[in-house]
Amino acid sequence: MDSEILVNILWLAFASAALALLIVSLKKNEKIKYLESAVDSLKKTLEEMDEQAKLIVRTDIALNKTQEELDKKLTGLYALQRLSRAISTTLEEKHIFRKIEISQLEDLGFEKACAFLWNEDAKEFIPYLHIGYMEDEIEYIRADLAEKREFYLDLISREKTISSISLQKEMGRLGMSKVFRANSFVISPVVPKEGDKGFIFVGAGVDMPLTEGDEEFIILLANQVSQALDNARLFEHTWMAQQSLERKVEERTQELSLALEEVRSISKRKTDFISAVSHELRTPLTSVKGYAAILIEEKLGALPPAVKERLEKINRHSDELVRMVNDLLDISRIEAGKTTMKLVPQDIRELTASVADLINIQCKNKDVELITEIPESLPQVMADRSQIERVFINLLGNAVKFTPPQGKITITASEEQGRVKIDITDSGIGMPPEALERIFEEFYRVDNEINQHVKGTGLGLSLVKHIIEAHQGRIWVTSIQGKGSTFSFTLPKIN
């Protein structure tokens, strides 16, 4: 019985345990299913995230490419701007190409460059630039250019830019790549308005994605170079012309200096000669005049009237000769700077009055009116009185000489530009225009009727001119033939 109960209890316990296990198992299964579902969900999410990552990467690549392109363009623009500035401020033809540097070229997206200009005289392409090439490579390119010069000259004449994107394989792209050792390249003509024309080549050894924008940059660069070449050539032309002009001016100045030196030398020789001769003449003249005077005064005995008359002639001519010699000596002294002007303040009004007294007798004798119109307010001048008196006497003497009876002589004075100007005007016979230029020359005498009859040395006006110039003044004459002349001169006024 007991065993039966025990068996039942055991069965019951077993059934309970089985039930419990079943319940736990069911719950576990539920959890596993839940976890499996969660893992699946996570896996799905991860896969979705991975898909999103792919989208991100693809978008990022596109963005990076755009960013790179933009960066490249900006860098290129900056490089072009720097280059333009450097090139446009270069005025030497050979230096223009030297302004293109490897760093700027790299900023433009290229790594090598060369430029050639066609020389019409030598009938060949001359290299002006090479970056990224060895000398022998440039020679190789040059040889190829010589061989295909018609092609390149045609490009230049048509101002046509070519590149590895515009040029098809069959059109020689591969050949050019080989010659210039560049897979990607642009060739743009350099065509200044004047002088040698050519082209600039830029390239990259490795494959680089060349765009039309790159081509545009190089066209801009080539245009900039062309313009700079024009500017440089114009500048050189102008500069050469200026240099030539300066050379000519210098040559002429030198010639003039030499001529002036020659004139001065001749003038000095003349002055020295006159001075020497005058001195030599004065001594015997003094003797002649002295002896003549003794004889005239009949200290050595009475003279027949005919002899006396001749002796008086000798005496009179001796006086003229002495005056002439003295004038010559004065001129030569002033010219040689040996005569010092004793410059002291002078009142022109008073000075003219004193001279007028001397001249008045001559005027009256000839029935010529002498008028003096000097304003009281006229400032004083710095002058050597005796020398200026000689000037007045000379000029007034001439005026009396060439003014016919009933004529008049007027002395006027005024202040002009810090100087005092004195005018001596006569109503005389005047002078022909050609005489005006030569009137102050030594020994020059105007060819007129009066001069043919009245004696003169031709030294008076020359001496006057020398005296006025020694006072830092100026003298000139205006004249109308038949109506009269005006002699004007200036003297420095006292400040």
Next chain:
Amino acid sequence: MSIKAGLGISTDKDSIKAVKEAVLQARQNLNDTAPPNVAIVFSSMEFAHLTMVKTISSMLGPIDVLGCSTAAVICNAGIFRHAIAVMLLSITGDTYYTSGNITDIKYKTAMKAGEEFGEKLLAGFKSARRDLGIVFSDGLIDKSSNLIYGIQERLGSSFPLVGALAMDNLRYSKTFVYYNNAVENDAACGLIMGGNVNFGLGIKHGWKPLGKPRYITRASGNIAYEIDDIPAATVYEDYLDCDLKELRVELRRIGTFYPIGIYLQGEEEYLLRNITDIGEDGSLILQGNIPENSQIRLMIGTKETCFAAAEQAVNEAKADLTANSVFFPKINFALVFDSISRYMLLGRDAEKELDAIKKAVGPEVPVIGLYTYGEQGPLKSIDYHGKVYLHNQTISVLLVGE
């Protein structure tokens, strides 16, 4: 502290004039009576490299010249694509250094060459404590990760080493390494310093993971054959919606902007690997090694994350430098190794990175640097014990101070 630095730069087109100008400037800026004993030289490709190093030696006498070619030189005055930069160091007193080089790496294999190089560097540094190594190597050698492994075999896997892979002007044809009077390719040079040297290093790239994690299911050295059991290149074909041919055309852009990121436990950033080529079998040839079973992600970089990374790198270097000092130490000079990929991504904004560095270190600190095909530097997490790896897309900032 006994390391002083003077910087010079020249953009003259004539090699001799340029190097003379740079050296004279550097000598003047060094402003020290002690003669310089180390010259770090970076130059763009167009200069006559041999003439350049010989001119330096003839100008400065016996001096250790170390450096390499690059696509652009970095210095305080800016980034120059056509320039020579020279930094003269006067290392005296209780700071020691030794320099060395290795040639014929391909022939010797990168691993063996690395070991030999490490031994050379160690030879002059047996008794003193060694603190820091700087290495410049040919940027086009295969398996450049192995060169690092080889050096580590001799200097220790946790020895702090920073390095740069030399560049050409993006032709991927030939790069130059300078050591004393010689200019070599397929070579490396470097120096290790010890004694009293305080330095801080920051390496960051700023690239972020994108898409679902994947696994390298078959790889060997620097070649990833399969990702998730399918040819590795298929992942890129799928992501970019293009075939293998189109992928090859766009490889340089893709390799730069969307590298592979290897997940590293404990590291803030993924370790990046540039794709340098695509195999006929659809495998991806990477610049550095990639271990099998690595978890990887496709990475994406933006200008903003790039700038942020540059700031983080220099700040990390500053924090590193300060770690052992109570007061902020004086920075004597900064050395910057910047990936050319960053230059390509940043384009016209590249100088903003330099601005961030200059702002962080101050205007008086001479900064010299170069763009590289790859950077070498230690990982910082505990899991990697400061082990040095080859990086891509990073900016490494090394600050040496007092």
